[in-house]
Amino acid sequence: MxxxxxxxxxxxxxxxxxxxxxxxxxxxxxxxxxxxxxxxxxxxxxxxxxxxxxxxxxxxxxxxxxxxxxxxxxxxxxxxxxxxxxxxxxxxxxxxxxxxxxxxxxxxxxxxxxxxAQADSLQLTALYNLSLDSIHALQSSDTLQKLCQNVASQIRKITGYDRVMVYRFDEDYNGEVFAEEREEYLEPFLGLRYPHTDIPAQARQLYIKNLLRVIVDVDYTPAPLFTIDDAKDKNLDLGMASLRSVSPIHIAYLQNIGVRATLTISLLHEGKLWGLIACHHYSGPKHLSAYTRVSAQLMAQLLTSQIRVREVAEEYEIAKRVNTSLEQLLLYPNELNRLSFADMVQRPELLEVCKAGGIAIMHNDVIYKAGNTPADDKIRQLLQFLDSNNHRPFFQTTRLSAVYPEAGNDCNTASGILYYALEGHGQNCIIWFRPETNEEVHWAGDPDKAIIKNEKGLSPRNSFALWRQIIKCRSLRWENPEISATGTFANALQKHIHMLALSEEEIKYRELSVQLKEANDELENINWISTHDLKEPLRKIQVFSSRILSREQKDVSEVVIDSLRKMNASANRMQRLITDITSYARLRHTDNQHLDVNLNELLKEVIAEIKEDVNDLSRYVVIDDLPVVKGVELLLHQLFVNLIRNAIKFRRKDVELRIRISCLADQPYEAAPDPARRFSKITISDNGIGLDNIHKENIFKVFTRLHNQSEYAGSGVGLALCRQIMQMHNGYITADGTPGAGTDFHLYFPA
Missing domain, CATH: 3.30.450.20 (PAS domain)
Known part of the structure; x- marks a missing residue:
């Protein structure tokens, strides 16, 4: 093997x-x-x-x-x-x-x-007393910092390390010594910062998986692992192993700061690495029993269980201040009108609600601002950047220049911003500004020299002397209660802007309604004049001209007689026009109930009425079986009279007149709002002079004529009247034709 x-x-x-x-x-x-x-x-x-x-x-x-x-x-x-x-x-x-x-x-x-196995140094009585002390620490710690300090003290009692620190990460994983318990002779580290490179990303991931890590002696000689050589690249993941050998860079780091043994416990909050409890021993190697490790880890878990509770308690104090200002602000938008934005931004509560240095509201391309803010043109440039790069209704930062370098020249007014987009025109928004704080940060050594390379190769920094850094172009952190309160006000402002817009629209509609009523009254007067006052003079013109033409032709010259005939014809045309206009206007006031109308019976009456215009009209008209539709019989009668008379008027002289009225059931109408709706399609076809389809929409407009009055008499109102009748029946009328071959009019009645 x-x-x-x-x-x-x-x-x-x-x-x-x-x-x-x-x-x-x-x-x-x-x-x-x-x-x-x-x-x-x-x-x-x-x-x-x-x-x-x-x-x-x-x-x-x-x-x-x-x-x-x-x-x-x-x-x-x-x-x-x-x-x-x-x-x-x-x-x-x-x-x-x-x-x-x-x-x-x-x-x-x-x-x-x-x-x-080791005999545990913690006896039952000592453990009980430590448990009581831990509970008392939880109850007496009214702030997160005090709680961390008490936990550091308890863990040092349990473990006996020379120094115990609670190490808290910021958003960039730079660490801060947030609490510390130590031997008196040791230099304090409380408040010092350490760069994120001290604990690289892969190490942070292992701290999330493996919550407790012990190094008994930093000067140890690693013991290699052996395995049976039966597979290529065979290895063993020790991510969860407490004995796992330590990175040589981390060992050198600990040696540089004089540490001989360590215990590290992860502090997880909401699934993320919130911080670490770092225990250092300087006087020699230090081994912990399994029981002692568990006891220390229990204290760490007690701390993590209380992180959110303490944060909420601290936020509550901020929220009390914030809510006082917010309550005053929420009363104000009720009085909002378009002239009051300039007054609103001057209210002190608008800055107090989040301790901002300046405020700006942009509405309808006008900027209203107060306090310390950038110039208007710079605000517009910033809003254009946010609109094109943010794509969110909310944005907040304490380092605006990091995402928008152009803000670097305005750090004294806009190092931090809270931005809320307001719906509506353009870049409507509300934005709070904060100036830079010029914070002094104390680093444990130069953060830019976390890892160095020298003649000995790669190693961590060996200087941990106090390094002071002034942080520029960074504002104070926006607290959660401040973000919540400003969001509430922005939402309330948005609602009231909507109400303002609706109110202004309502005023416009009222004014338009008054104007429309006045216009309708004028039209009614014109209609009355058309019906009565204009018709009476026309009748007199017609009567007198007819008398002269019938009785006194022998005493009047031919020139006068011809003029009288033209005058009489013009009067007749004008009377027909007035009659058609009156009929068209009267349709607007028709509110008859729609009843079943048998179109077969209706067409018989229509043909009987029109046959006076054309001898033996029924010989030229073919009518298929037609359906029963819902409608107003009087209006439908007028509809078919107009269409058949239209076919007769525009017939060709060289062919015999032919008119056919046919029907197709259950047909779609492509232009209907609901494509699934079905119609009864009735078509009136003729073989007249036809229609060029470029005019097939214009012919339904009032006073639209395609031919000279001398060729075909008419007012240009008849087909407009037909469309209005179809609209009143929730239907549609269309036309298509071929010049010299005839025209088809299609009527779509709802099935």
């Missing part, structure tokens, strides 16, 4: 240090040993240092069943049960010696990490 070590021999350099595979080092810390066991119970991995703890060698264990290592008949069942519980440990016996065994699964492999 051939075996091999799986030590990761890749060299870490400046190009790949952020991608160092720290989860597969292929070696462990030597204060314990490790065995990897397959699902079938065979030892597949084993650390080289096993012989330092028991009288067995890794070569003799690899490929053997787990019973070769554990003093129990069924170790696989014991380990599988323990591995089912996250980060669990059991006490086992190997070669007659007692060990604390930490068990977890990596893929299909059960990883057993064994450390010599």
């Amino acid at each position: 051939k075996i091999k070590d799986i030590v990761n021999k890749d060299i870490v350099n400046l190009e790949n240090c952020d991608e160092e595979p720290i989860h597969i080092p292929g070696s462990i810390q030597p204060h314990g040993f490790l065995a990897g066991i397959t699902a079938s119970g065979m030892i597949d991995f084993c650390s080289a240092n096993v012989s330092n703890f028991i009288s067995l060698d890794y070569r003799s264990l690899l490929g053997k069943p787990a019973t070769a290592l554990f003093d129990t008949e069924d170790p696989l069942q014991l380990l599988a049960t323990a591995a089912a519980q996250p980060q669990s440990s059991v006490t086992v016996s190997c070669a007659g010696k007692s060990f604390s065994c930490f068990v977890h699964k990596s893929g299909d492999t059960i990883i057993a990490e064994l450390e010599p």
Whole structure:
């Protein structure tokens, strides 16, 4: 059987240090040993240092069943049960010696990490007293910082480390020592910042998976892992292993700050790495029993369970201040009108609600502002940037220049912004501004020299002297209650702008209604004049001209007689026009109830009425079987009279007149709003002079004529009247024809 070590021999350099595979080092810390066991119970991995703890060698264990290592008949069942519980440990016996065994699964492999069992230094009475102290700490800590300080103190009592720090991350994963408990002789680290490069991304991911990490002695010599050489690139993921060997860069980092042993506990909040509890020991190696580790981790879990509670408590104090201003603001938009934006932005509550330095409202391309703000042209440029790059109704930042470099010249007014888009015209919005704070940050060493390269190769920085940095173009953080309150006001403002717009539209509609009523009254007067006052003079003109033509032709010259005939014809045309206009206008006031109308019976009456115009008309008209439709009989009678008379008027002199009225049931009308609706399609076809289809819409407009009055008499109202009648019956009328071959009029009645 051939075996091999799986030590990761890749060299870490400046190009790949952020991608160092720290989860597969292929070696462990030597204060314990490790065995990897397959699902079938065979030892597949084993650390080289096993012989330092028991009288067995890794070569003799690899490929053997787990019973070769554990003093129990069924170790696989014991380990599988323990591995089912996250980060669990059991006490086992190997070669007659007692060990604390930490068990977890990596893929299909059960990883057993064994450390010599130790008598716990925490007695039951001491543990009880520590528990009482912890509960008291939770109850007495009214702020998150005090709670963290109390937890740091309790963990130092439990573990005995020289220094215990609660380390909190910002949004960029730069760390701050938020609370600290230490030996008096040690230099304080409280308030110091550490750059995100101190804990690279891959390390942060492991801290999320593996919540507790112990380094007993930073000067340790790694123990390599061996395995049976039966597969290419065979390896073992140690991401959850507490014995996992540490990155050489991290070891050098700890050595540079003089640390000999560490304990690190992850603080997770809402699924993210909120911070770490970092315990440092300077006086030598330090080993913790399994029970002590669990006790320390319990304290960390108590802290994480209270993070949101304390944050809410602190936010409540801010919310009380904010709500006072918000209540005043929410009363104001009720009085809003288009002239009051300039007054509104001057209200002090608008700045107090979020401790802003300036405010600007853009409405209908006009900017209203107060306080310290950029110039109008710069505000417009900023809004154009937000509109084209943000694509969201809300945006907030404390470092505007980081996303919009042009703001770098306005840090004294606009380092931070709160932006809410308002629906409507253009870039309507409300935006709050905050100036820069010129914050002084204390770093533990130069943050730009976190990793350096010298004649010895790659190493972390070795200088942790206080490094002061002035942060420019950054405003204070927008607190959650401030964001919530400004959002509430922006929403209320939006609603009232809508109401203002609706109110203005209502005023416009009222004014238009008054104008429309006045116009209708005038039209009614014109209609009355057309019906009575105009017809009377026309009748007199017709009467007198007819008398002269019938009785006194012998005494009047031919020129006068011809003029009288033209005058009489013009009067007749004008009378027909007035009659048609009156009929068209009268349709608007028709509200007759729609009843069943038998079109077969209706067409008989129509033909009987029109036959006076054409002798033996029924001989020229063919009528198919027609349906019963819903409608007003009087109007439908007028509809067919107009269409048949239209066919007669525009007949050709060289052919015998032919008119056919046919019907197709259950037909669609493509232009209908509902394409699925069905119609009875009635077609009136003639063989007259025809129609050029470029005019097929114009012929239904009032006073539209395609021919001279001398060729074909008419007012140009008849077909417009037909369309209006069809509209009153919820139907449609269309026409298509061929010049010289006839015209088809199609009537669509709802089925």
